Amino acid sequence: MNRPFLPFPARIALLATALLAATLAAQDPQSAPSAAPSPASAPAQSEPAPGPAGQNAGAPRPPREYPAPTNLKVLPKDLTGAQVREIMQGWAGDLGVKCDTCHAVDPKNVGPNGRPRLNYASDEKDEKLMARIMYQMWEVDKKDYVARVAEMDKMDEPAAPLTCGTCHRGHLDPEKYTPPAEHPPQGMENMPGMQH
Ligand code: HEC
Ligand code: HEC
Incomplete structure (x- = not known):
């Protein structure tokens, strides 16, 4: 060492x-x-x-410097370019993807390294449109549902906040969760049919 x-x-x-x-x-x-x-x-x-x-x-x-966004439809319109970046990096990480999963390349705008740049304002890719819907779902879930449960739950330690990663866990498509077969749900060990 x-x-x-x-x-x-x-x-x-x-x-x-x-x-x-x-x-x-x-x-x-x-x-x-x-x-x-x-x-x-x-x-x-x-x-x-x-x-x-x-x-x-x-x-x-x-x-x-990051250019101010020009085509926000679900995020707050007054976000700066840097704030949008930060959110985007969070989404990309939560979903385990890169920016070009949701953002289309612009073949006419080639960077100094010869690779075309992404056109972030373009709505060409379905993934971007789906992410908008997801964001709207997340916002309502968080404000109208999770917050209400958290309010009732305030005797406990605050739970981890709801993020895209809560469901996606590093995958573009959330994986199916299968409870491990060898462990019956807690408290059900002695119920008929649950003996292992
Ligand atoms: C899961 C899909 C997804 C990923 C991954 C993603 N974005 Fe986005 N991005 C969006 C959506 C959706 C919007 C539009 C938000 C809105 O309409 O309010 C957006 C908007 C933007 C904008 C603002 C464009 C404008 O002018 O309005 C920028 C800049 C941007 N993204 C950069 C990035 C960067 C950089 C990355 C990689 C770190 C990235 N995005 C990854 C979905 C994504
Ligand atoms: C409550 C759980 C949950 C949360 C939170 C969530 N998603 Fe999703 N997301 C899903 C599920 C489930 C699907 C799969 C839908 C389908 O195709 O059947 C999905 C699908 C997607 C897809 C389409 C994937 C594909 O197949 O191309 C995108 C993009 C996406 N989510 C982005 C986001 C973003 C960005 C956030 C955070 C703003 C987010 N999701 C938050 C559950 C969630």
Whole structure:
């Protein structure tokens, strides 16, 4: 484990940089370091990594600018570009997909790396339209139903909030849940037909 030729903080810094680059590349084809306007000034959107990498990164850079959204139909219309980004990264993570699962490429808009960029405002893909419906369902579930149960449940520890990931768990299509056969539901062990 202990490799003498690299001091420990330097190894952590290397690791943090590699992780950050991998995360950016995985989340968003357009902000992959190769596609960023000036590769030297990535990272684009995350807070500085904690630890030595963040401390040694030099003067803080201004946050990257994201264009204001032009085609929001279900999200609050006053969200900034950066706020929309953050929500989108959450959805992509919750569903285990990348941005291009819901957003169509724009063949006429080719980035410096030769790959076409995504047209985020376009409503071409069904996945985007389905995600809008899902968002509306989630909003009503959260406000009108989950909140009412949470209100009655306030003696307990607050439960995890309802997110897309509550159901999707890293899958575009939520997986079927099958209770493990070897464990009968709690409290039913002694009911007729439940002996194992
Ligand atoms: C599960 C589908 C889905 C995924 C994955 C997704 N988006 Fe979106 N995105 C949407 C939907 C739906 C809207 C429109 C929301 C609305 O109508 O209020 C949207 C809107 C946007 C907008 C605003 C466009 C405009 O001008 O109105 C941007 C920018 C955007 N997404 C970026 C991203 C990025 C970046 C990623 C990847 C990190 C991503 N999206 C992943 C579904 C998705
Ligand atoms: C209460 C559970 C639940 C929540 C919360 C939920 N979904 Fe879903 N979602 C589903 C189910 C179930 C399906 C499958 C519907 C079908 O095709 O039968 C689905 C399907 C989808 C699909 C279509 C997948 C495909 O096959 O192309 C998208 C996109 C999607 N959800 C996005 C979202 C987003 C974004 C959120 C959060 C804003 C969200 N969902 C929250 C249960 C949920």
